[in-house]
Amino acid sequence: MNPDYYKDEHYRTIIHVDLDCFYAQVEVMKNPELKNVPFGVQQKNIVVTSNYLAREFGIRKCMLLSDAKQMCPNLVLVNGEDLNDYRSMSYKVTSLLQKYSNSVERLGLDENFIDVANLVDEKLQDNTFQVHSVGNIFGNIETLCQCGCEVRLKVASLIAEEMRKLIYEELGLTSCAGIAHNKLLAKIVCSKHKPNQQTVIFPNSALELMLSLNSVENIPGIGKATSEALRTINIRTIQDLQNIAISELNKLFDSEKAKFLQNLSYGIDKSLVKRSGKPLSIGLEDSCKLISAEKEVKEKLTELLKRLLILVEADGRIPKTIKLTVRKFDKLTKTSRRETRQSNINPHLFTSGKVALMNSGNVDKILITLMGLFRKIVQVRRPFHITLLGLSFNKFNERPDIRRSLALFLRKDLEVQSITSIENLNSNDSSPESAAPSPSSYRESSDQECEPTPKRTKLNMFKRNLMEYDKCESPCKLRVQDLQLNSEKHDNNQNISCPPSVDESVFKELPLDVQHELWSEYKRTRNELVNFGNRAKRVKGNTLLNYFVKK
DNA sequence: AAGCCCCAG
DNA sequence: CATTCTGGGGCTT
Numbered sequence: 001m002n003p004d005y006y007k008d009e010h011y012r013t014i015i016h017v018d019l020d021c022f023y024a025q026v027e028v029m030k031n032p033e034l035k036n037v038p039f040g041v042q043q044k045n046i047v048v049t050s051n052y053l054a055r056e057f058g059i060r061k062c063m064l065l066s067d068a069k070q071m072c073p074n075l076v077l078v079n080g081e082d083l084n085d086y087r088s089m090s091y092k093v094t095s096l097l098q099k100y101s102n103s104v105e106r107l108g109l110d111e112n113f114i115d116v117a118n119l120v121d122e123k124l125q126d127n128t129f130q131v132h133s134v135g136n137i138f139g140n141i142e143t144l145c146q147c148g149c150e151v152r153l154k155v156a157s158l159i160a161e162e163m164r165k166l167i168y169e170e171l172g173l174t175s176c177a178g179i180a181h182n183k184l185l186a187k188i189v190c191s192k193h194k195p196n197q198q199t200v201i202f203p204n205s206a207l208e209l210m211l212s213l214n215s216v217e218n219i220p221g222i223g224k225a226t227s228e229a230l231r232t233i234n235i236r237t238i239q240d241l242q243n244i245a246i247s248e249l250n251k252l253f254d255s256e257k258a259k260f261l262q263n264l265s266y267g268i269d270k271s272l273v274k275r276s277g278k279p280l281s282i283g284l285e286d287s288c289k290l291i292s293a294e295k296e297v298k299e300k301l302t303e304l305l306k307r308l309l310i311l312v313e314a315d316g317r318i319p320k321t322i323k324l325t326v327r328k329f330d331k332l333t334k335t336s337r338r339e340t341r342q343s344n345i346n347p348h349l350f351t352s353g354k355v356a357l358m359n360s361g362n363v364d365k366i367l368i369t370l371m372g373l374f375r376k377i378v379q380v381r382r383p384f385h386i387t388l389l390g391l392s393f394n395k396f397n398e399r400p401d402i403r404r405s406l407a408l409f410l411r412k413d414l415e416v417q418s419i420t421s422i423e424n425l426n427s428n429d430s431s432p433e434s435a436a437p438s439p440s441s442y443r444e445s446s447d448q449e450c451e452p453t454p455k456r457t458k459l460n461m462f463k464r465n466l467m468e469y470d471k472c473e474s475p476c477k478l479r480v481q482d483l484q485l486n487s488e489k490h491d492n493n494q495n496i497s498c499p500p501s502v503d504e505s506v507f508k509e510l511p512l513d514v515q516h517e518l519w520s521e522y523k524r525t526r527n528e529l530v531n532f533g534n535r536a537k538r539v540k541g542n543t544l545l546n547y548f549v550k551k
Numbered sequence: 552a553a554g555c556c557c558c559a560g
Numbered sequence: 561c562a563t564t565c566t567g568g569g570g571c572t573t
Contacts, residue, residue: 022560046563061560108566108567109566223557225557226558283567321552338556341554390566
């Protein structure tokens with residue numbers, strides 16, 4: 001038996017929410033007449049998903065159009081090649097779920113993991129609260145674990161029901177939920193009762209749930225390549241993976257991966273719910289039958305680029321690199337493979353809003369780089385065959401507007417530009433001399449309702465200013481307004497890392513997006529330090545971080 | 552940092 | 561088997 005099995009801890013409480021046939025639900029909202037007919041969502045030659053009426057005919061994910069039509073001659077089809085509507089609805093769902101926890105991880109467009117530890121603790125503080133569960137329970141409940149996970153999971157089942165109700169009431173979408181002490185089990189158990197239902201699993205039934213998958217390729221995290229590798233040493237079933245000597249797995253995978261895989265087979269998953277933020281890349285791709293002419297390539301790229309620029313504009317950030325993806329078809333081997341090339345782009349093309357973005361001259365400039373990238377992949381002087389073109393923007397800077405307005409604000413309203421005594425900024429600090437001057441322009445009639453003792457401190461004003469920013473409509477703002485979006489990876493995914501040069505107590509008081517901004521700025525300057533050694537200036541220029549460094 | 556591969560829905 | 565249209569992450573160079 002895997003030694004980790006006896007050490008598995010159940011202190012976490014995780015909900016997995018999965019929207020029912022998501023694309024199909026969005027299409028019904030766009031066209032309610034679809035509600036009572038079997039229909040599928042089509043991309044090129046493929047039915048990528050279908051409603052439940054169609055599934056009764058045997059329609060399955062990624063079925064060929066011709067096969068689907070044979071099974072269900074009356075199948076109605078809607079085109080789903082443009083993901084915009086699905087994507088925007090998806091982010092609305094994530095935004096709703098973020099009301100329950102700051103730790104929400106997106107998976108694809110239709111799934112979210114939520115770590116509800118804090119909410120569960122809150123609910124358990126209330127002694128009048130009668131603990132019970134709602135929804136389906138997977139497995140037996142005769143020998144439940146006594147570590148305390150039972151009540152947490154039951155409470156989480158109530159939270160999951162609230163979440164699903166909210167998603168239905170606010171957005172009209174039905175969903176399923178799985179509740180467990182780790183992500184793996186939450187995800188698997190979620191699919192045990194569908195659609196529009198939820199299921200909780202207690203740790204004592206973890207093995208039963210894993211065995212119900214039958215084969216290793218059904219374990220989330222084990223894909224085609226891994227299961228093929230496992231097959232070479234005759235591992236097919238869950239039990240095979242449980243019982244194989246770890247030394248055998250080490251012949252195929254490094255020891256960390258080997259351990260990870262075997263743990264999965266026991267339903268053990270230590271991975272944390274990662275806070276999802278703004279996407280790290282924004283891309284579009286279009287597959288096609290065959291392209292063999294450079295002119296055609298340029299036309300396709302133009303169309304893709306124009307669509308992509310609209311998405312990037314809506315995102316609000318400034319992209320730094322662009323990547324071209326080409327799928328080459330080899331007529332001899334009858335196989336295709338993807339090749340990519342990327343290059344930096346001139347940020348000036350994006351700095352002055354929509355006009356600059358859609359300016360045809362700028363589009364042309366980007367197109368020239370793209371065709372340059374294309375010729376790196378394809379010898380255009382020789383015959384070539386392309387079956388897919390893709391574009392994506394990959395690295396981003398926040399738009400400078402935010403930082404500039406903050407810096408301006410600070411310079412205007414603070415006598416000193418750098419904050420030397422950080423504690424004085426804390427609104428909980430009651431020492432009288434710490435109060436900052438309060439310009440009358442920031443007095444508001446609604447003051448009394450804001451905070452118990454709304455002290456006019458610099459930090460309060462700083463936060464207020466940000467709230468004002470949040471309220472305003474601006475073309476550079478995200479379409480997904482409420483989302484807590486971060487574009488950085490952090491050492492600790494519960495809290496945002498505090499740059500060592502900044503006082504942590506102040507850092508924690510700052511709004512999340514400012515924390516992100518400070519951290520990413522610190523990382524940039526740190527990288528410069530690495531590159532240039534001691535001669536580099538610590539923090540240079542008129543940066544946000546500069547206002548918060550301890551002196 | 553660039554490009555490939557693997558994972559997911 | 562992959563097929564669509566994405567997006568994240570890890571490995572190698």
